[in-house]
Amino acid sequence: MTDPTYKIVELVGTSEKSISDAIDNAIKKAAQSIRHLGWFEVGQVRGSIADGKVGRYQVTIKAGFTLEGDTGAG
Amino acid sequence: MTDPTYKIVELVGTSEKSISDAIDNAIKKAAQSIRHLGWFEVGQVRGSIADGKVGRYQVTIKAGFTLEGDTGAG
Amino acid sequence: MTDPTYKIVELVGTSEKSISDAIDNAIKKAAQSIRHLGWFEVGQVRGSIADGKVGRYQVTIKAGFTLEGDTGAG
Amino acid sequence: MTDPTYKIVELVGTSEKSISDAIDNAIKKAAQSIRHLGWFEVGQVRGSIADGKVGRYQVTIKAGFTLEGDTGAG
Amino acid sequence: MTDPTYKIVELVGTSEKSISDAIDNAIKKAAQSIRHLGWFEVGQVRGSIADGKVGRYQVTIKAGFTLEGDTGAG
Amino acid sequence: MTDPTYKIVELVGTSEKSISDAIDNAIKKAAQSIRHLGWFEVGQVRGSIADGKVGRYQVTIKAGFTLEGDTGAG
Amino acid sequence: MTDPTYKIVELVGTSEKSISDAIDNAIKKAAQSIRHLGWFEVGQVRGSIADGKVGRYQVTIKAGFTLEGDTGAG
Amino acid sequence: MTDPTYKIVELVGTSEKSISDAIDNAIKKAAQSIRHLGWFEVGQVRGSIADGKVGRYQVTIKAGFTLEGDTGAG
Amino acid sequence: MTDPTYKIVELVGTSEKSISDAIDNAIKKAAQSIRHLGWFEVGQVRGSIADGKVGRYQVTIKAGFTLEGDTGAG
C-alpha cells in the first residue's frame, strides 16, 4: 500500500456570530468542492468592528485533504 | 483625497463566559472613548483557573482606528 | 516568605462542541490530579473534519500550577 | 445573506526593478485567472545577486479572493 | 543625567503609490501630534487589490519617541 | 522578456521510512499534475507513534512552480 | 460586577547599569502618569556599545493597566 | 462517550547516526514508561561537532499521549 | 554505550530581586526532586507591578535532564 499525500488549502471563514461559526462556514464551503477533507488548523483570528462591537469574525484556517491517485495537486 | 492613517491600540478583554465575550468586552470598552474603530486582531488567549475550571478568559487584541485630521497619534 | 515556583504542563483538550469546551475539558481533566492550578495559555487550535464539518476541536494549552514545598517537579 | 468565505493563494512575484514591482507582477498574473481578488499580504522578500548588485527581487505574497457560490475551493 | 525612556506607538500608513510612501504618510501624521519621534520599525505589509492590481498599500509600523519629564506615558 | 511568477502549494508527504522519503513522496505526487516544479521548503515535521516507535512521518512542505502564460493561479 | 478591561502600552527603558535597571526605569516613568499598572512583559533586549563595552541597555517592555470606568482607551 | 484529553511531554533524543535515529531513540525511551503514545512533533535539531564532523544529533520532540481515566496529568 | 535521552520540564521561577534570581529559584526548586539536571533555556520574562515598580519577576525556563535507564518519562 502506498503512503498517502495530503494537500493543504488556506481559507478565511467569516461569521457575525462566533469564531467557531466562522470556522464551520469555511469548512462547509470547502467541502462543497473538496472530497476527503481530514483536518484543519486555525491561524489568524481577526474581525471588523461596526457600531462599537464585533461586526464579523474573519478566521484563517488551513484545511488538509487526501490527494487521490488521479487527482492533481495544482 | 488624502491617504488614511490608522492607529493600533492593544487591549486585554476578559470574561467568565467565553473567548468571544472577552473580545466583545474589550471592543465595547474601547468604543467608549475611541471613535472610528475599524478592525481587530486576536493575539494571546490566556485565562485564570479557579476551582478546577476556567475562571476568567483574558484575550489580548489589537484594535485599529482611523486617525482624524486634528487628532493626535500619541 | 519564599518566592513561589510554578510548573507548566502541556495538554490537548478536545470537544465536539466548541473551542471553549475543549479548553474546559483539558482543565477539568488536569484538575483531577493536579492541585493549585492557577492559569492557562492557549496554543495551537486544530481539529478533525468529518462529513464536511468540524468533527472534534483539539486545543493545545499550557497550564501552570504552584509547586508545593515537598512536591517533585518531575 | 450568507457569510462570505475567502481562499488564499501563495505566489512569488519577481522583478528586476523593485519590491513593489515584484508585488504588482504577482497580482497582475493572478488576476488573469482569479476573479474577485481582494487583498494581499507580503511574506518573505528575497532576491538573486548578479554582478555585485540585486539581480531580481523575489517577493512572496498571499492573495485572498472571494469564493463564489459554485466555485471549488480546491 | 537621567536615563531616557521611550514610548512606542503602532500605526498603519497607507498609500496608493508605494510601501515607502505609506511609511512616510504614517510618520508625517504621527509627527503632527508627537514630538521627539526617533525611530520606526516596519511590521506587516498588506494591501487591497482593485481592478487586478494593488489598490492601496497598508504598512504597519512601530514608532518610538522620547518621553519628556512631565509627559504622560498613557 | 517578462518577469516570471511562481505559485506555491502546501503538501504533507508521509513515509514509514524516513523524513527524506516523506519529502520525496510529496514531490513525486505533486509532479504527477504540476509541471515546472522548481523548489521546496520543509515546514513542520510530525508523525504518528505505533507500538512504541515511529509509525509514519508526516512532513509539511511548500513547493513552488512557474506559472505559465496561460495557466491559472487558482 | 463587570469584567475588567486592560490596556497595554509599549515602552523602552534604558540604563547604563543592567537589564533589570532598564526595566525599573521604564516602569517608574510609566507610573508617573498611569494609575493601576498591573504587569509587564519583556520584549527585545538591545543596547549601544561604547569604548568596547555595553554603553546603555535598551529594553522593550509591554505594561498592562486597568482601564477605569470613565477613562479613555485611546 | 467522553472527549479524550492528551498530555504532551518534551524530550531530546540523541544519535550518532541520523536525525531519524535520534527521534526513534526518544520515542522508544518514552514508550518504556508511557502507555498510549499517539504522535510526535519535531522541534529544534542541534548537535555536537567532534573532529570536524557531526558528533551526535540532538533532536527535541514533543510527544502526545492519551490520559487515562484515573491517571494523573502531573 | 547507548545514546542518552533527555526530558525537558517547563517552570516559572519568581523573585522580587532580579531575573537571575528568579532563574536560580526555579532551578533550585527543580533540583529538589530531579536528578541529573543539565541545562536550561530562558523563555518569557514577565512580572507584576506594585506601587509603581517591579513587584516580582516571573521567568519561564525549560530545564533538561538525563533520563535514567529505569526512570519513567511521564
Add this chain to the structure above:
Amino acid sequence: MTDPTYKIVELVGTSEKSISDAIDNAIKKAAQSIRHLGWFEVGQVRGSIADGKVGRYQVTIKAGFTLEGDTGAG
C-alpha cells in the same frame, strides 16, 4: 563533482532614499570584498526619524555566497 557549501553574512544597508536603495548599498558594499555572492534575504526594516519624516532606512539582509575550495569559512 562536489556539493557546494555557502556562507551567509548579515549586513545592514542604509539609505535616505528608499528600502530598495538600502538593500542595493549593502550588496554593493559586500561585493567589494566577497566574490560569488548569489542571493539575499531581507530581515528587519527599520529607520531613523528626523524632522518629522524618515531620516534613513536601515535594512537588515542576509547575503549568501559560495565558499571556494581553499577559502576559509571563518
Add this chain to the structure above:
Amino acid sequence: MTDPTYKIVELVGTSEKSISDAIDNAIKKAAQSIRHLGWFEVGQVRGSIADGKVGRYQVTIKAGFTLEGDTGAG
C-alpha cells in the same frame, strides 16, 4: 580561568543524497578553516526539484566555535 566566548557562523550545506549529508558537508567544509567547532543548529531546510524529484537538499545551519585568545571575532 576566563569565561569562554563563542562565535557563530551561518552556512548552507547541500547534498543530492539526504538532509544529514547536507549538514555533514557544511560542517566538514567549515572545519577546513575553523578550529574548535563545538556545535550546530539546523535552521531552514529547502531544496531544488529536478525531473519531478528532489534535486539537491539545501540545509541552513549555524555552527559555533570557541574564540581563542588572540583570534579575531570579525
Add this chain to the structure above:
Amino acid sequence: MTDPTYKIVELVGTSEKSISDAIDNAIKKAAQSIRHLGWFEVGQVRGSIADGKVGRYQVTIKAGFTLEGDTGAG
C-alpha cells in the same frame, strides 16, 4: 557623504555570574578585534546547570559594527 553599511556578527558570551556579565564578556572579546562596534541585540539565553544551580550563563548576541571603506565584509 555615503550611506554607511554595517556588518552583524553573532556571538555567545558566557559567565558564571549573571546574564549581563555574559553579554559584557562577549562584547569585550569582540572589541579586541573589531573596531567601530555600535550596538547589540540579545537572542537566546541558556545555561548549564551544575550541583543543582546555574553553572554558566550562555547568552547569544548579535553585534553590529560599521564597515570601513577598505574593510572586507567576509
